Amino acid sequence: MRRFTKLFLLSSVVLLSYFTSVSSIHAAPPPANDVKVQINEQLVTFPDAQPFLDSNHLLQIPVRTLSQKLNYEINWEHKEQSINITIAKSGHTVSFTTGTSIATTNGNPLILDSAPQLINGTTYVPLRDLADAFGIRLQWDAQNHIAILNQDGKYHAPSWYAPSYKVIDGTATAYTGSSAENGGYAGKDFFGNPLAVGSISVDPNIIPLGSKVYIEGYNYDGLPSGGLYATATDTGTAVKGNKIDIYVSDNAIKAAQFGIQQVKIYILNN
Template identity: 40%
Template sequence: MKFNFVKQTLAGLALSLTVAGFAVPSYAAQASGTYVTAKDDTFWKISQKLRIPLDDLLQANTNIHPLNVYEGLTMVLPTAGVPVAQKQAADKVAATEAQPAAAQAVKQNSVKTASGETLSYSKIIQAVATAYSDAPEENGYIWGPVDYFGNPLKLGTVAVDPKMIPLGTKLYITGYTSDGLPSGLVATATDIGGAIRENRVDIFVPGPKANAMKFGIQNVQIYVLK
């Protein structure tokens, strides 16, 4: 309570000096650092000497009693050093300039598909890919051409090692060449296979079995989508 009273008294003195014709600068603060008090210094004199608002100086030095300022004290100076309006304008410019950087960071974690769609991804996996068709001999005569969940095989079905890529994960696969697939494939990991281990995937290729046979073994890049 005593501190607040002294603070208000000093603030009132600042106002009275302004009215009397003394300029009280509307500066946000002086450059950061410290100040060693001289003989006869007061918070008010220091605020005028360094062009720092009295209130800012008081708040930065709550450990020093306003009525007990003597020579040799080290005061902490508030940061900044520009008028309040100028500082606010600078902060606004800085925030605006930061936006493209943030947008760039988002862009770096996205990939554009062959159709022009932009997709966000969490990581990239370098993998080896093979292909399979809906031929009975490739899928078993009992179960037929369905994935692990019993859904019919279709464009976008991919068999994976669930320990490497969890089932249900959305993927974007590039780097291969195939007559039966688009240049980039948006897919879902919904199938498994006995020979599919670690970073190997098996891509379903619609159409004749020959399309899958022609695919062979290729290196691909897999984007794990968010």
């Protein structure tokens, strides 16, 4: 679609940037496995295998790393296709077996919320079950996506704070680099730079030019599947409100097949 004259728009953006607004503001949801673990005031670093959410939406953690951080003793016993893990601290012993939802604590059976797992040579146990077995209070900080183990019995603030992102529920179309769609500037964005996958056209009232964004919800085989990191580098006469135009390196006929799609847009730099 045609672009306004670049010089005219540049002066307009300066004036309009004071009136920026978005449909809603939330904390951006984390990727499925982007969950952190904290012991008292110390954030735990997992050097290799990382915690993950299992099919029951419970946090599984690499048991060796966490046991070392908690100063627990840990022993292993291979049993055919499973591993028996015994963790001990101050005379208190808990035994887990991978693939089994029953553990023992000081010899007494303990029903687990989810079975420990053995994946690529790493043994994972459900964090909540481990905490409960040793009587450790577990906090969940939903805003920052941190599970906090209060081993010392005190409550602790998160040691890492997730940034807040502006989130827009909007629509998207696609455009190409043809001069007819760029105000006579073939293959150039608002700033005169070459258009590339990751360039988008925006309404500067909503998304300021230069903003880094993440877009999800579209379906188009000329763009990365799942989501696209992009930069607001262009504007357009038909791009108004909560709408974006995504550059695609295809011809106009294929770009038109994109149609109008509902998308979610995360503005990454407020």
